Amino acid sequence: MKIRSLFTNSGGILLSRIFGFVRDLMMASILGANVYSDIFFVAFKLPNLFRRIFGEGAFAQSFLPSFIASRYKTIFAARILLTFLGIIVVLALLVDLFAVPVTRLIAPGFDPAATLLAAKYVAIQFWYLPLIFVVTFFGALLQWKEHFATTAFATVLLNIAIIGGLLLSRGMEKERILLVLSYSVLVGGALQVLVHLIMARRFRLLRMLGIGFAALGTHSRKVAEDTRRFYKNFFPAIWGNSTAQVMAFLDTxxxxxxxxxxxSYLYYANRIFQLPLALFAIALSTALFPSVAKRIRHKDESGALREMKRGFWILLFLLSLATLGGMIFSTEIIWLLFERGAFSRADTLATASVLQMYLLGLLPFGLGKLFSLWLYSRHEQMKAAKIATWSLAGYAAAAFALFQPLGATGLALASTFSGFVSFSLLMWTFGMNKLRDFWERKYVIILFASLLTAGVLMWGIHLLAIRYLGV
Incomplete structure (x- = not known):
């Protein structure tokens, strides 16, 4: 793993999340936490779900190993692009035609009026999906070229587009604001496609695809086996990578x-939770995957384990600090970011409570991202899918038991429970003997001392905030 790649991914994610928090701050101030904000987040749920499934590694972790192994890379890439894009466009058309039933599936608790209003924005925003697939596809090819910066920093464009929509619609009626924001999502997707096409041209990937399209009609059978291998791994990989996103969907x-x-409480809290998860776990996993996959392919398991061990301790340290800080400063974080305008003090306290429950699962979810790479590098996507299924089953059982007595907090706690289920199964599959080799006493001492020191400092700052700021 190149440290430069980690910092590139983290830098891009951090910049995007900063703009994302500005976006959410403005959203909370303009829309608040009510039926209109709920409608927007419901409409944004489907495209955001697919963005995370495709964009945060699931597609690349299936596509890249098959692409690297293919003898006819140009034809294989062209075939996958055309097939997927065609299916996604048809799916978007179906959602457009049947927006009301789809909205009822997403938010069955909405009354008829809210469902009818939300359906309009669900239909518009779903067209973000074909755009983000094109971004993901070219992002995977750029990873093959060991170029991470474009994909890492392009994510900020969506947030910039929505911020622009919020500025343009300030002072308008709530329904007009929702319409402007929905089209802003599509503008953000188009901007991401544009920058990826520019970079793909620079790396001569467009020329490569052009050759593939030209040969596809007469030579498609040459990649039939590669395509079968890709699909065999793709669907389990998508399922194995998307558990957290499916749970967020079920939360809604x-x-x-x-x-x-x-x-809205779940959305805002999950946005905070996703920052350290993306900034550390997803960024590190994205940077680490090509290296681990190549070592596994060349039968260098000991080298792959060294990379995994290095990543494990980096993640354990960073995620532990993030969990500790987030738990202590949960109220202060929500107060600082969102408590203004239509977002009240009661909304702050409710969202902070949900955030704390999410943060309890930061370590298992983050470390799970790392250890799932081992399965994907070894083409064991089906094992990852089975683990994801057990994790989702654990979430469903906990969610149905907790959401009535505990409300939104119970749903966040159910998500955390599923993270521990997934992490436990991943550890068992990875092998406890290998995991024991990761454990070094000096790292444990450093970690414990760092957390103790940081905890004391954070608690002192927390008490000062209570005393002087009244948070």
Whole structure:
């Protein structure tokens, strides 16, 4: 793993999340936490779900090993692009035609009026999906060229587009604001496609695809085996990578039965939770995957384990600090970012409570991202899919047990429970003997001392904030 790649990914994610928090700050101030914000987040749920599934490694972890192994890379890439893009466009057309039933599936607790209003924005925003697939496809090819910067920093364009929409729609009626924001999502997707096409041209990837398209009609059978291998791994990989996103989707489904604002509490808290997860776990996993995959392919398991061990301790340290800080400063974080305008003190306290429950699962979810790479590098996507299924089953059982008595907080706690289920199974599959080799006493001492020192400092700052800021 190149440290430069880690910092590139982290830098891009950090910049995007900074703009994302500005976006959410403005959203909270303009829309608040009510039925209109719930409608926007419901409409944004499907494209955001697919963005995370495709964009945060699931597609690349299936596509890249098959692409690297293919003898006819140009034809294989062209075939995958055309097939997927065609299916996604047809799916978008179906959602456009049947927006109301789709909205009922996403948020069955909405009343008929809210469902009808939300369906309009669901249909518009779903067209973000074909755009983000093109971005993901070219992002995977750029990873093959060991270029990470474009994909890492292009994510900020979506947030910039939505911020622009919020500025343009300030002072308008709530429904008009929702319409402007929905089209802003599509503008953000188009901008991401544009910068990826520019960079793909610079790396001569467009020329490569052009050759593939030209040969596809007469030579498609040459990549038939490569394509079968890709699809065999792709669907388990998508399922194995998307557990957290599916749970967030189900959060919305169940929260639609709770009091107004519950969907927004989950959304804002999950946005905070996703920052350290993306900044550390996803960025490191993205940078580490090509290196581990290549070592596994060349039968260098000891070298792959060294890379994994290095990543393990980096993640354990960073995620532990993030969990500690987030738990202590949960109220202060929500207060600082969102408590203004239509976002009240009660909204802050409710969102902070949800955030704390999410943060309890930061370590298992983050470290799970790392250890799942071992399975994908060894083409064991089906094992990852089975683990994801057990994790989702654990979430469903906990969510249905907790969402009525605990509300949105119970749904966040159910998500954390599923993270521990997934992490435990990943550890068992990875092998406890290998994991024991990761453990070094000096690292344990450093970690414990760092957390103790940081905890004391953070608690002192927390008490000062209570005393002088009244948070």
């Amino acid at each position: 489904w169940l929260a639609s039965f709770l009091v107004s604002g519950s969907i």
